[in-house]
Amino acid sequence: MNNPLLEKFDTPFESAPFTKIKNEHYKPAFEEAIELAKKEIDEITNNPENPTFENTIEAMELSGEKLGQISSIFFNLNSAETNDEMQKIAQEVSPSLSEFGNDVRLNEKLFERVKAVYEQKDSFNLTDEQAYLLEKKYKGFSRNGANLNNEDKEKLRDIDKQLSMLSLQFGQNVLAETNNFQLVITDEKDLKGLPDYAIEQAKADAEEKNITGWVITLQAPSFIPFMQYAENRELREKLFKANGLKAYQDNEYNNEENVKKIVALRHQRAQILGYFTHADYILEERMAKTPKTVLDFLNDLLAKAKPFAEKEIEELSKFAKEIDHIDVLQRWDHAYYAEKLKQKKFSLSEEELKPYFQLENVTQGAFDVATKLFGITFKEINTIDKYNDEVTTYEVLDKHGNFLSLLYADFFPRSGKRPGAWMTSFREASNINGNSKRPHISIVCNFTKPTKDTPSLLTFQEVTTLFHEFGHALHGMLPNTVYESLAGTNVYWDFVELPSQFFENYCYEPEALKLFAKHYKTGEIIPQELIEKVKASASFMEGFQTLRQLSFGLLDMSYHGNNDNNLDNLQVFEKDIFKQTDLYPEVENSMMSTSFSHIFQGGYSSGYYSYKWAEVLDADAFAFFQETGIFNPETAQKFYKLLSSGGTIEPMKLYEEFRGNKPTPDALLKRAGLAN
Known part of the structure; x- marks a missing residue:
């Protein structure tokens, strides 16, 4: 059987030939690629020549290319286009991949x-990037069990195999x-308060499922507008509680045991090491360095934000009682009354903003901001194979x-796509011995779909989400590095959110908004009055939102920063x-942990704090742009250097090169309205 995954990709830019790839190709491709990677490692290990940077470190960097692809x-x-068969394959191949990874990391020879190269590094005349790569490779071995005895190495292998399976199962659940929950509405009065776009989407979801009426789901473009606008309090409660029961019900998808096992195994692994x-x-390999630093950081922000948050909720409670006689404000009321209070205070509603944020215009706006800053341009092309017709390629x-770079954009929810938004890569950048390989980057989101009558119109939150993921994408697309493992977003986890959160700032700037915020019917640029309202409302409920983010960071650290947890x-x-x-x-019978994918499926364990950590960096960085001009070419060139350097320089050193000094939280507190 010809297997397109094992052949050289004879495609434009060597892009993935998605339409040729069938499910039956994956398993044999993995098996052959693992064998090939093993041979490459054996050749390095058994090389009779003395170890050098080129025949050991660089050779390791080049090994396993097909397996990585x-x-x-x-x-x-x-994550973006799965089905039952793919999920089964993932369960089958993950242990083999985990085992191969450990075969490399625990290979004594x-x-x-x-180690020989590391101990002689001063004699090799290495570039700064080569020295950094050597340090990373050496630490990769020492931090992952290379110095353990054989018994502990076997324990580590078993733990890693279990963790890879549990993480997959967690995400699948x-x-x-x-996908399994749907709120079916048959009485039109239960839609009262919902904007037209949300009703159209609910009708389209119902038609897709052959249901009479309207369907509300737990996907963000359906869930969020209903919680924000639906007047029916009982249905808001029902939807909210359904969301809180994700993977916490008495069925085959319950994640409680998975959470307990993942936490216990991670702790065992750390202790063995x-x-x-x-x-x-x-945290040893993060900017923060220690759990104490993280907890001090989170608790300091908590102390500053909580008084503001308490005042916000007190005001919201009074407002809800005043207009609707709500005696006790509940969690399922928050988004609804916050939206109404926002309208009252700023004469601003999402419904008023959405017509100015057609998806295609916002996407082009993100491109235009990048063009003005860095001179890069984006051209849609139709010669690139796609894994779904909804994907756009540039x-x-x-x-x-x-x-x-190539850029794939995949914006709408599907049953085979996990919730949320993320940036990823199909190929990373490298340039070893003049063999330049440019990256293939992807943005994946779950935005409001177009309907028969209306294009995809984004909420302002979705606008900032697109800019956020585009910031990550730029980090991935701009590397000027030699080695793949140091390119793009291969940086410390508490630094990786800086470019993404930095780009969100442009969504509030009149000079940037005028590039893309145009009414989808009239083409009218968003009025200055609306821009001022957007800016004025930017810190609305920021105390509460800060507390929410801090709660997730503290939960993450509680799971992973203690060794005496009772779970x-x-x-x-x-x-x-x-x-x-x-x-x-408190809401009884509700759980966040069982669907906390960031830390139990993604890579954010002991790292959720990094969103707030990076907010300090991004606010400080953007303050620099505001001082010099948000499209100032000299400042932009400095930021381009930061982005294109990837993981070749210590993050704080890289930041100080850009900014001229260390970051302070002052700009963040001022922006968030949390400074008196």
Whole structure:
């Protein structure tokens, strides 16, 4: 059988031949690619020549290319375009991949070669990037068990295999629970308050499922407008509680045991490797360095934000009582009354804004901001194979017209796509021995779909989400690095959110908004009056939103930063952590942990704090642009250097090169309205 995954991609830019790839190709491709990668590692290990940077470190960097290519295609599609068969394949191949990874990391002979190069590094005349790569490779071995005895190495192998399976199962359960719930509405009066676009979407979802009436789901473009606008309080409560029950019900998709096992195994792994907790292990390779630094950071922000949040909820409660006689404001009331209060205070509603944010215009706006800053351009092309017809593909060129990257944009919810929004890559950048490979980057979101009568119109939150993921994409598309493992977003986890959150700032700037915020019917640019309202409302409920983010960071650190947790009852454990940030009555039989994909499926364990950490960086960085001009070419060139350097320089050093000094939280507190 010809297997397109194992052949050279004879396609434009060597892009993935998605339409040729069938499910039956994956498993044999993985098996052959693992064998090929093993041979490449054996050649390095058994090389009779003395270890050098080129024949050991660089050779390792070049090994496993085919396996990496297949893995990126399969696991990206398993998130964006999955099905039962793919999920089964993921369960089958993950243990083999975990085992191969450990075969490399625990290979004593290979580590001896790496160690020999590391100990002689001063004699090799290495570039700064080569020295950084050597440091990373050496640490990769020492931090992952190379110095362990054989018994502990076997324990580590078993733990890693279990963790890879549990993480997959966790994600599959969340996706199943998200897809399985639907709120069917048959009485039109239950739609009261919903804007036309949300009603149209609910009708389209019903038609897609052959249901009479309207369907509300747990997908963000359906869930959020209903919680924000639906006047029927009982249905808001029902939807809210359904969301809180994701993977926490008495069925096959319950994630409680998965959470307990993942936390316990991560802790065991850290202890075997000589660390006090999983957080100590993870944070050693982060800007924050220690759990104490993270907790001090989170608790300091909590102390500053909580008084503001309490005042916000007090005001909201009075407002809800005043207009609707609500005696006790509940969690399912928050978005609804916050939207109404926002309208009252700023004469601004999402419904008023949405006509100015047609998806195609916002996408082009993100491109235009990048063009004004860095001179790069984006050209839609139709010669690139896609994994779904909804995907749009772009060729990205630098200011001299040279090819920089491919960009895939996948914007709408599907049953095979996990919730949320993310940036990923099908190929990373590298330039070893003059063999330049440019990246293939993808943005995946779950935005409001177009209907028969209306194009996709984004909420302002969706606008900032698109800019956020585009910031990540730029980080991935602009590398000027030699080695793939140091390119793009391969940076410390608490630094990776800087470019994404930095780009969100442009959504509030009149000079940027005028590039893309145009009424979808009239073409009229968003009025200055509306822009002022957007800016004025930017810090609305920011105290509450800050507390919400801090609660997730504290929960993450509680799971991973302690070695004496009692996890017999996850709900009790979670509620205890949330006590310090909760401003609403407790909801019985509700759980966040069982669908906390960031830390139990994604890569954010002991790292959720990084969103707030990076907010300090992004606010400080954008303050620099505001001082010099938000499209100032000299400042933009400095930021381009930061983006294009990837992980070749220590993040704080890189930031200081850009800014001229270390960041302070002052700009963040001022922007968020949390400074007196």
